[in-house]
Amino acid sequence: MTDPTSKGYENPAWVAAHFGFEAQINDLARPDGADKHRTGAIYGATDQSYTPVAARPPGKWNDYEIRVRGQDYTVLLNGQQATTFTDTDPGRGMPTTAEVPAYLGLQAHTGRVWFRRIRISVI
Numbered sequence: 001m002t003d004p005t006s007k008g009y010e011n012p013a014w015v016a017a018h019f020g021f022e023a024q025i026n027d028l029a030r031p032d033g034a035d036k037h038r039t040g041a042i043y044g045a046t047d048q049s050y051t052p053v054a055a056r057p058p059g060k061w062n063d064y065e066i067r068v069r070g071q072d073y074t075v076l077l078n079g080q081q082a083t084t085f086t087d088t089d090p091g092r093g094m095p096t097t098a099e100v101p102a103y104l105g106l107q108a109h110t111g112r113v114w115f116r117r118i119r120i121s122v123i
Contacts, residue, residue, distance in 0.1 A: 004103070016105025020092060021045065021085075023066050023075050023106055027055055030109040040075050040082025043107045048085035053077040061116070066104065 004015045016022050022043040029038040035050045042048050055077060056062050065076040071087040092102055106115070 013105070016103040016107075017043075020103030020105065021073065021087070023064070023104065025064070025106060025108040025113055026110075028109075040077045042073055042075065042083055042085045045085050048073075048083045050083045051081065053080045053082045064106075068104065 004012070004019050007014065007018060009015065024037060024041045024043040025039050026037060027039050029035065031037065035041060035052070036044055036046060036048065038050070038052060039055050040053050041050050063076075063078050067074040067076075073083070073085040073087065074081060075083045087102075106113075
């Protein structure tokens, strides 16, 4: 069973990294410049289909939409598809249920990031 308390976190921000996935916000693709670390990617997922989408300049709001249907993830940045990814790792809480949850995080390596109008819809 997936248990986020099993890791003894000092910082619970790691829960999504270990028990789910993180949607990346980082135009510099830290730490190594790889597409799997770029804005719009599912952070670190090697088998995603990624297409770079330009973010708006600092000080302008971006529209970030993350769709998860079953184990299929799609990320749109300002209305354009940046990535698609299908989770096949049973260690990541698949399928997500109250007893065996999977988590989704928003990942940024450095700098300030603000969020507004965060909505979650369950279909």
